[in-house]
Amino acid sequence: xxxxxxxxxxxxxxxxxxxxxxxxxxxxxxxxxxxxxxxxxxxxxxxxxxxxxxxxxxxxxxxxxxxxxxxxxxxxxxxxxxxxxxxxxxxxxxxxxxxxxxxxxxxxxxxxxxxxxxxxxxxxxxxxxxxxxxxxxxxxxxxxxxxxxxxxxxxxxxxxxxxxxxxxxxxxxxxxxxxxxxxxxxxxxxxxxxxxxxxxxxxxxxxxxxxxxxxxxxxxxxxxxxxxxxxxxxxxxxxxxxxxxxxxxxxxxxxxxxxxxxxxxxxxxxxxxxxxxxxxxxxxxxxxxxxxxxxxxxx
Amino acid sequence: xxxxxxxxxxxxxxxxxxxxxxxxxxxxxxxxxxxxxxxxxxxxxxxxxxxxxxxxxxxxxxxxxxxxxxxxxxxxxxxxxxxxxxxxxxxxxxxxxxxxxxxxxxxxxxxxxxxxxxxxxxxxxxxxxxxxxxxxxxxxxxxxxxxxxxxxxxxxxxxxxxxxxxxxxxxxxxxxxxxxxxxxxxxxxxxxxxxxxxxxxxxxxxxxxxxxxxxxxxxxxxxxxxxxxxxxxxxxxxxxxxxxxxxxxxxxxxxxxxxxxxxxxxxxxxxxxxxxxxxxxxxxxxxxxxxxxxxxxxx
Numbered sequence: 001x002x003x004x005x006x007x008x009x010x011x012x013x014x015x016x017x018x019x020x021x022x023x024x025x026x027x028x029x030x031x032x033x034x035x036x037x038x039x040x041x042x043x044x045x046x047x048x049x050x051x052x053x054x055x056x057x058x059x060x061x062x063x064x065x066x067x068x069x070x071x072x073x074x075x076x077x078x079x080x081x082x083x084x085x086x087x088x089x090x091x092x093x094x095x096x097x098x099x100x101x102x103x104x105x106x107x108x109x110x111x112x113x114x115x116x117x118x119x120x121x122x123x124x125x126x127x128x129x130x131x132x133x134x135x136x137x138x139x140x141x142x143x144x145x146x147x148x149x150x151x152x153x154x155x156x157x158x159x160x161x162x163x164x165x166x167x168x169x170x171x172x173x174x175x176x177x178x179x180x181x182x183x184x185x186x187x188x189x190x191x192x193x194x195x196x197x198x199x200x201x202x203x204x205x206x207x208x209x210x211x212x213x214x215x216x217x218x219x220x221x222x223x224x225x226x227x228x229x230x231x232x233x234x235x236x237x238x239x240x241x242x243x244x245x246x247x248x249x250x251x252x253x254x255x256x257x258x259x260x261x262x263x264x265x266x267x268x269x270x271x272x273x274x275x276x277x278x279x280x281x282x283x284x285x286x287x288x289x290x291x292x293x294x295x296x297x298x299x
Numbered sequence: 300x301x302x303x304x305x306x307x308x309x310x311x312x313x314x315x316x317x318x319x320x321x322x323x324x325x326x327x328x329x330x331x332x333x334x335x336x337x338x339x340x341x342x343x344x345x346x347x348x349x350x351x352x353x354x355x356x357x358x359x360x361x362x363x364x365x366x367x368x369x370x371x372x373x374x375x376x377x378x379x380x381x382x383x384x385x386x387x388x389x390x391x392x393x394x395x396x397x398x399x400x401x402x403x404x405x406x407x408x409x410x411x412x413x414x415x416x417x418x419x420x421x422x423x424x425x426x427x428x429x430x431x432x433x434x435x436x437x438x439x440x441x442x443x444x445x446x447x448x449x450x451x452x453x454x455x456x457x458x459x460x461x462x463x464x465x466x467x468x469x470x471x472x473x474x475x476x477x478x479x480x481x482x483x484x485x486x487x488x489x490x491x492x493x494x495x496x497x498x499x500x501x502x503x504x505x506x507x508x509x510x511x512x513x514x515x516x517x518x519x520x521x522x523x524x525x526x527x528x529x530x531x532x533x534x535x536x537x538x539x540x541x542x543x544x545x546x547x548x549x550x551x552x553x554x555x556x557x558x559x560x561x562x563x564x565x566x567x568x569x570x571x572x573x574x575x576x577x578x579x580x581x582x583x584x585x586x587x588x589x590x591x592x593x594x595x596x597x598x
Contacts, residue, residue, distance in 0.1 A: 001399070001400045002398065002400065003398045003399075004397065012426065014400065015403060015407045034387070034389065034423040038339075039339060040337075047389055047438075048389070049389035050425050051391045051393060051425060052427075053393055056428055057427070088346060090346055092348050092350045092438075098301050100300070101300045101310060101313065121335075123335060124347060125311060126349050128355055131432055132432050135427070135429060135431075137350070137391040141346065141440055
């Protein structure tokens with residue numbers, strides 16, 4: 001079997017379950033970030049690696065500074081999903097020998113600009129040549145207070161589902177310039193009990209079924225309520241991906257309070273209730289497994 | 300200017316000095332590992348990322364399990380150079396869509412086998428497709444006691460230079476099966492005052508000048524004393540690379556004690572005094588800058 005026939009979720013499913021995990025691992029492979037215990041009694045330690053590859057995550061014609069920005073912000077968006085504080089980053093730059101040093105300097109300016117935005121220190125770098133396209137891998141470590149750590153798991157039937165910002169249309173430009181919702185996530189876990197959270201990188205139609213599957217529940221989405229980017233259609237919001245907005249589950253008892261406080265705190269950023277978690281019916285189960293193709297039928 | 304014209308050391312020199320470093324960073328970009336302060340008063344936090352790329356670090360015909368082993372052991376060898384204890388690893392796997400899932404499973408078996416050897420937990424993984432060759436990036440984090448942290452800096456004029464194991468001939472097979480000298484390094488810093496240390500990945504002729512340059516000193520090497528792998532020549536030991544042995548500087552006052560205790564502890568692994576750190580003369584300075592080409596003249 002080949003990689004293109006199996007897809008990332010199933011591949012990781014085959015590669016990861018056997019990994020030996022120390023007892024200190026709170027959330028391991030399969031969640032947005034890895035979360036582990038350390039001698040620090042107040043905080044968990046949080047780790048995430050992610051990469052961007054030319055021709056896959058950006059076009060060869062993209063500005064190097066934008067590529068660096070995106071390479072750093074992708075793992076930071078997973079920190080947002082965990083409500084964690086990023087601290088240190090390591091960069092692996094794999095580039096062909098004919099790559100221009102000026103391009104790489106511009107790339108690093110983008111990486112630095114993104115790191116600075118969230119007070120992350122880039123503490124190490126490694127380069128290698130390749131006969132293929134440019135690839136940049138960024139690993140980030142940081143912490144989250146034990147009581148504020150959020151994962152994909154923890155959602156209950158009946159929970160409201162909220163998304164930050166607007167969906168769709170991100171592949172045009174936003175995917176190179178997005179700002180991870182770390183500030184919003186930190187505010188959420190400081191003031192509310194967030195049951196489960198994920199960042200929408202592959203599109204709501206892929207990431208919501210992942211969130212639901214992690215909780216072994218179904219979901220109902222009111223597609224007419226999806227917050228659309230200007231010019232985007234419902235299908236774009238569901239399947240396009242690259243939004244890097246947060247999707248989270250929270251008790252409906254907190255709905256009114258959350259909506260009122262959010263409007264006061266983040267005036268310019270919408271927060272939208274798009275549906276709720278529901279019982280997992282056999283129909284739902286199939287929908288989850290089949291992902292996007294049948295996404296709208298669950299609404 | 301292109302990557303092939305500038306080389307890795309000079310490229311990193313151009314990319315890294317501007318990086319904003321938090322005050323908590325003890326050793327940043329340019330050393331074997333990044334070392335930072337945390338709330339843990341006893342230990343420093345240690346980070347390292349490294350990668351292997353098909354056609355650069357291994358041949359396409361290499362066994363997938365060996366490739367996984369090497370991908371994990373390369374950053375662990377930097378932990379050895381820092382005398383740090385590795386704990387957690389993150390894997391980024393970049394592979395073409397036609398890559399076989401069975402190959403990747405074998406790769407992960409190699410990664411796991413290597414991680415298990417040093418009780419490292421693989422806590423996260425990420426995959427991406429590429430139109431180029433396979434690349435595996437491994438990031439490792441761990442700790443080192445504040446009093447046992449070793450870096451390239453700290454060597455003094457007159458220090459003895461020692462290397463572990465044997466040099467040369469590693470590119471045939473050893474580079475895919477080497478065991479990082481973590482146990483040896485941990486023993487060294489527990490029992491002796493190691494002034495400066497580096498792992499020999501690019502060959503003694505590249506890594507010794509780096510160690511000396513970091514200390515702004517020169518060096519004298521008795522090339523006839525180099526511990527050669529069976530069948531290897533002095534030139535191989537100097538320039539071939541991929542040895543992953545340790546090179547360290549220590550006061551000559553500890554020489555006799557070190558050599559006696561080492562023989563008792565590591566019967567099968569040679570420890571060889573190959574020379575010493577010396578005053579940096581103008582001749583030396585040039586030698587260092589020019590690296591391997593004039594390496595033997597300094598002996």
